Amino acid sequence: MPNEKAFIPEPAKIAPCEVATTGMTAAQVAEIKTTIQAQQKFIAELLEHASRWELEGGELRICYPSEKSTFAGLIEGRETLEKIRAASSKVLGRAVRVCARLETGAANAPHLANAAPAAQEMRAQFENDPMVKSMLQRFGGRISEVRRREEE
Numbered sequence: 796m797p798n799e800k801a802f803i804p805e806p807a808k809i810a811p812c813e814v815a816t817t818g819m820t821a822a823q824v825a826e827i828k829t830t831i832q833a834q835q836k837f838i839a840e841l842l843e844h845a846s847r848w849e850l851e852g853g854e855l856r857i858c859y860p861s862e863k864s865t866f867a868g869l870i871e872g873r874e875t876l877e878k879i880r881a882a883s884s885k886v887l888g889r890a891v892r893v894c895a896r897l898e899t900g901a902a903n904a905p906h907l908a909n910a911a912p913a914a915q916e917m918r919a920q921f922e923n924d925p926m927v928k929s930m931l932q933r934f935g936g937r938i939s940e941v942r943r944r945e946e947e
Contacts, residue, residue, distance in 0.1 A: 818850035830882040
């Protein structure tokens with residue numbers, strides 16, 4: 796039919812997720828991400844999973860929640876960090892050192908409030924178990940996560 800138009804879907808637009816910032820503005824974070832997006836989309840995608848950006852002195856810390864530790868690990872390569880460092884230094888107007896961190900302790904407090912009390916009780920049981928204590932001592936380990944089998 797000559798009057799019908801072909802339907803061509805528009806590319807999906809991903810809304811940027813809000814991230815917490817310390818020592819810098821959300822606009823600066825957005826500009827860093829845009830700069831990196833123009834250079835290498837893969838790195839920009841990794842940065843989208845960060846939950847917090849902290850600028851303190853000459854150090855820029857990009858923080859990830861523990862459940863997204865894989866993304867933090869992927870940006871720790873020398874070339875990747877160098878690209879992020881160059882873009883960040885340009886946007887911030889000064890040289891910065893860049894590192895990826897996992898959220899811990901107080902930084903994770905809002906997320907811990909949502910954790911089920913049963914999981915906290917289960918963790919306490921494992922921490923007090925003599926066999927677990929022995930293995931942690933012997934092998935120098937630590938308990939990073941406790942979950943029920945169904946959750947795996």
